[in-house]
Amino acid sequence: MADYGGNGMPKIVVIGGGAHTVFYTANDVVDATALQNAIDDAIDVAGISEQNKLASSLSVSPNPSSDQAKLKFNLAGNSNISIQLFNLQGKLVQKVFSGNLSNGENLIEMNTLKIAPGTYLVKLSNGSKSDFINLVVAR
Numbered sequence: 225m226a227d228y229g230g231n232g233m234p235k236i237v238v239i240g241g242g243a244h245t246v247f248y249t250a251n252d253v254v255d256a257t258a259l260q261n262a263i264d265d266a267i268d269v270a271g272i273s274e275q276n277k278l279a280s281s282l283s284v285s286p287n288p289s290s291d292q293a294k295l296k297f298n299l300a301g302n303s304n305i306s307i308q309l310f311n312l313q314g315k316l317v318q319k320v321f322s323g324n325l326s327n328g329e330n331l332i333e334m335n336t337l338k339i340a341p342g343t344y345l346v347k348l349s350n351g352s353k354s355d356f357i358n359l360v361v362a363r
Contacts, residue, residue, distance in 0.1 A: 240266025254343060256287045256360050278303075278353040281329075284346060288362035291337040295320070295346060295357075301327045303350045309334070309359070310345045317344060336361050 236259065238248040248262030279297035286293065295307065307320040317339060321332050334346075339361050348355045 238262040288360040295332045
């Protein structure tokens, strides 16, 4: 851990590229916006193509959320979508939405009031493609 800015748990590090460049490192507290920006930067450096994404402009706000969060995204065409919330151990925490959505901008509200504080992954899927975004629940 000393290689990535010191000790501390939990530790989050975003590394990318052949030189293993550190784009983000944090102990204990996570800035969700800075983390997402670091992931995007690491993906660009690694040369990973995101052309096969299900949705564009995927965002969640407010993030961190205390009681309600809004998932906003654009679909290229009408699609049967499921939205699920997972903890970082991969356990399904909540089924948020399942149904048909139209092309263009979509907004789905998520109730986070009964979810324990922590970091979660929101999975947006149409059965063949999936996109993920981080959501932090804080009180």
